[in-house]
Amino acid sequence: xxxxxxxxxxxxxxxxxxxxxxxxxxxxxxxxxxxxxxxxxxxxxxxxxxxxxxxxxxxxxxxxxxxxxxxxxxxxxxxxxxxxxxxxxxxxxxxxxxxxxxxxxxxxxxxxxxxxxxxxxxxxxxxxxxxxxxxxxxxxxxxxxxxxxxxxxxxxxxxxxxxxxxxxxxxxxxxxxxxxxxxxxxxxxxxxxxxxxxxxxxxxxxxxxxxxxxxxxxxxxxxxxxxxxxxxxxxxxxxxxxxxxxxxxxxxxxxxxxxxxxxxxxxxxxxxxxxxxxxxxxxxxxxxxxxxxxxxxxxxxxxxxxxxxxxxxxxxxxxxxxxxxxxxxxxxxxxxxxxxxxxxxxxxxxxxxxxxxxxxxxxxxxxxxxxxxxxxxxxxxxxxxxxxxxxxxxxxxxxxxxxx
Numbered sequence: 301x302x303x304x305x306x307x308x309x310x311x312x313x314x315x316x317x318x319x320x321x322x323x324x325x326x327x328x329x330x331x332x333x334x335x336x337x338x339x340x341x342x343x344x345x346x347x348x349x350x351x352x353x354x355x356x357x358x359x360x361x362x363x364x365x366x367x368x369x370x371x372x373x374x375x376x377x378x379x380x381x382x383x384x385x386x387x388x389x390x391x392x393x394x395x396x397x398x399x400x401x402x403x404x405x406x407x408x409x410x411x412x413x414x415x416x417x418x419x420x421x422x423x424x425x426x427x428x429x430x431x432x433x434x435x436x437x438x439x440x441x442x443x444x445x446x447x448x449x450x451x452x453x454x455x456x457x458x459x460x461x462x463x464x465x466x467x468x469x470x471x472x473x474x475x476x477x478x479x480x481x482x483x484x485x486x487x488x489x490x491x492x493x494x495x496x497x498x499x500x501x502x503x504x505x506x507x508x509x510x511x512x513x514x515x516x517x518x519x520x521x522x523x524x525x526x527x528x529x530x531x532x533x534x535x536x537x538x539x540x541x542x543x544x545x546x547x548x549x550x551x552x553x554x555x556x557x558x559x560x561x562x563x564x565x566x567x568x569x570x571x572x573x574x575x576x577x578x579x580x581x582x583x584x585x586x587x588x589x590x591x592x593x594x595x596x597x598x599x600x601x602x603x604x605x606x607x608x609x610x611x612x613x614x615x616x617x618x619x620x621x622x623x624x625x626x627x628x629x630x631x632x633x634x635x636x637x638x639x640x641x642x643x644x645x646x647x648x649x650x651x652x653x654x655x656x657x658x659x660x661x662x663x664x665x666x667x668x669x670x671x672x673x674x675x676x677x678x679x680x681x682x683x684x685x686x687x688x689x690x691x692x693x694x695x696x697x698x699x700x701x702x703x704x
Contacts, residue, residue, distance in 0.1 A: 302333045302370045311365050312518075315358075315567055317494050320501070320517040328488050328516065338372040342487035342515070344427070344478055345375065346382035347405035352412040353539035354601070355532035358520050358567045359491045360416045366489070367421055374423045375413060376481045377406050380431040384474050399428075412542055415605055430484045431477065442476055445509045446502070451475070475499045479506035487515045494519045495531075523567055528557040537656060542605045547628075549605065550614035551697030553598035558583070558590045561597065569600055621699075627691055632700045636684065641704055645672070645682045645692070648702065654694045669695050 302308065308329055312319075319325055332339050343359055352360075367373050382402040410424060434442075451472050460467050475498060482490055482503035492500050500517035507514045522531045525538025532539045540552045556564065562580055565571050571579070582588050595615055603611035621628050634652055636643075643651075646661040649670070655661045661670075668676045671693040684690050690702045 301336055302329075302338075305329050305333065308369050311369060312362075314365075315362065315520065317519045317521050318497070318517075320504075320519075324514075325489070325516045325518075332371070332488075338370055339366070339488040340374055340485060341366045341371050341489045341491065342374050342376060342482060342485060343491045344378050344381065344481055345409060346378040347402055347409045351408055351534075351541045351543050353532055353534060353541045354568055355493075355523050355525075355539065357416060357542065358523055359493065360413065361568075362491055362518070362520055364417055367418055372423065373417060373421065374425060374485050374487070375417075376485070377409065377424060377426050378478075378481075379403055379406060379426045379428040381427060381474060381477050381481075382406075384470055384477070408543075415542060425485060427477065427481050427484070430480075442480055442506075443473070445479075445506050446472075446476055448472070475502040476506065479503040482507055482515050483510045483512055486512055488513075489516045489518055491518050491520060493522050495522060521563075521567060523563065524560055526552050526556045528560060537660075540601075546602045546606045546610040546614040547617055547697070549602050550598040550611075550618055553601060554591075554594050554618065555696055556594065561590055561593050564597055565593075569597070618697075621697075628699055631691070634700060634702055636702055636704045641686060642683065644680065645670070645677070645684060646680055648684075649692065649694055649700070652700065654692075654698050654700060664695060 303311075305326065309322075309326070312325070328339055331337075341363060343363060345356075363373050363375075379399060379402050382405075383399060406426075413422070413424075459465075478499045479502040481487075483506055487503070487507075490500050490503055497517065497519055500515075500519065504514035504517060524530065525532040525536065526540060527536075527538045529538065530536065534541075540549055542549075544552075553564075562576065562583060565579055566576055579593060582593065583590060595618070598618070599611045599615045602614050617628055636648070640648065640651075646665055647658055649655055650658045650661045655664065662680060664670050665678055665680055668678055670677050672682070673691055674693075684702055684704050686704055688704050690704070692700050692702060694700070
């Protein structure tokens with residue numbers, strides 16, 4: 301049923317940052333093969349936002365590797381941990397979500413998981429299944445498994461404590477709850493990004509406290525966002541959502557810094573080692589233009605999360621609009637009401653969701669990233685003319701025709 305141990309290790313190691321510990325993993329794989337029993341591979345997701353971005357897919361793709369090796373994937377949807385919100389790398393307490401908000405987001409998560417994983421071979425569990433049943437005595441027992449000093453070893457908590465920033469007591473429960481998830485399903489391996497290392501190790505510790513063989517902790521690299529400034533994150537806007545429109549995905553890929561091209565190919569595609577080596581050679585050639593590699597990557601990702609036909613169309617549309625400097629055929633048209641005709645343009649493009657806020661609109665104006673009928677506009681007082689059709693280009697890839 302299972303490939304050789306060496307073959308499995310070769311697949312598992314690829315792209316992984318750290319395995320704690322590899323010796324334990326080898327022992328688990330050997331026992332799995334000898335008893336013909338798949339390992340339980342766990343990852344948890346807190347549905348604090350309604351969609352999954354490419355940063356999330358780094359771990360999901362590794363889950364698929366385990367799945368294709370014959371092991372059992374268990375996704376923990378954190379309907380209870382999601383109400384706390386993972387405090388990892390946060391300098392303040394997260395806004396708490398209601399259980400209803402978390403469950404609504406979870407529906408979208410499940411649909412998106414199966415763009416990568418095999419639905420028939422994946423088990424989804426909600427950690428509310430066990431936390432909702434806990435009495436106060438059981439909660440106290442769980443809390444006794446960890447000390448405050450150990451919790452404060454986390455860099456984010458330590459920094460907040462030293463800086464005098466508030467730490468709510470419920471945030472201390474997050475690593476305990478994530479760790480208890482591993483007890484509840486008796487996980488053999490848990491995956492997470494490098495920033496999750498503390499929480500993964502907490503799972504090992506808590507499993508020992510409950511006399512369960514500790515899981516192997518496997519960390520994956522964090523992928524930078526399209527601006528190259530820190531991890532991909534919805535909160536900073538530097539993300540590519542896998543459910544975004546094909547043209548949006550393609551356009552965002554074209555905007556990534558050149559130094560991220562190889563990393564994106566490595567962590568987000570099924571390119572072989574040989575193919576990745578070829579890409580690296582091209583990138584190290586002085587006269588090589590990386591634009592075509594970005595187009596290949598954009599087309600690949602759109603095909604994975606949409607279809608081959610839409611991937612070809614997104615690439616053709618990009619070439620038409622940006623290489624030939626033309627306006628797309630399917631440009632949005634918005635009729636401006638009389639009440640809106642005196643509204644400044646930077647507010648209009650925010651109102652109709654071409655930017656996330658008035659602040660982002662102002663920033664784009666100041667950067668010269670807004671064009672009206674092909675002319676760059678930096679004046680924040682600019683308003684549309686009456687009785688006109690005005691084509692506005694926002695940033696590198698968004699177009700709209702305002703009709704007054």
